[in-house]
Amino acid sequence: MGKVVIHLTMSLDGFIAKPNEEDWDWIFKHEADESDDMGNRVMQELGAVVLGNKDFRNNNVTADALPYGGLQILQxxxxxxxxxPLTVGPLTFNFITDGIEKVIEKAKKEAGAKNVAILGHSIAQQGLELGLVDELVLHVYPVIFGNGLRLIDHLGCQPIELERIEIISTTQITSMRFRVNR
Incomplete structure (x- = not known):
């Protein structure tokens, strides 16, 4: 069975979104060069994505803004x-009400040997608190927001020890991969 991976882009000061959570252009201003293939490798390892419902509630999911550019994997x-289920572009999103533990369990089963990515602030924090996350892959961009939506805000658990697996730094992006120690 694959791993559960939090895979997100963030500012240098730890924010994954600007305060209005609608302006995502900053993500596309900085591109990794050919020496940083971590994002592509993560995508090739994926069999499913688990994400929160907020963007669906707010009708912010469009064919132009799909997870992983519309990579056709289970959602x-x-x-x-x-x-x-809702189909947007080439993807069908399956809405599960059994709680994050059951959703991740189902996603892992469906993904088989491939990994499951967790996208989103709340889902990532819940996954970490419940001990469901195996790895974190973070791409840090050279920008400081000062405020916004933090990746990790208030965990209701003990400190989580991480082991650095890989770090790649280019002129525009620093990509880091960590294993969650249990």
Missing amino acids: FVVTHNARE
């Missing part, structure tokens, strides 16, 4: 409100 949305 599971953690939600409290049952709804029919």
Whole structure:
């Protein structure tokens, strides 16, 4: 069975979104050069994605803004409100109401030997608190927001020890991969 990986881009001061959570252009201003293939490797290892429901509630999911550019892998949305699957562009999003533990369990089963990516602030924190995350892959961009949505804000658990597996630094991006020590 594959691993559960938090895979996100963040500012140097730890924010994954600007305060309004709508302006994502900053992510596309900095590109990795050919020496940083970590993001591509992570994508090739994926079999499923688990994400939160906020963007669906706010009708912010469009064919122009799909996880991993519309990479055709299984999509599971953690939600409290049952709804029919939603197809946007080439992807079908399955809404699961059983809680994050059951959603990740289902995603891992469906992904088989491939990994499951967790996208989003709340889902990432819940996964860490519950001990469901195996790795973190973070791409740090040379920008400081000062405020916004933090990746890690208030964990209701003991400190989580990490082991650095890999770090790649280019002129524009620093990519880091950590294993969660248990």
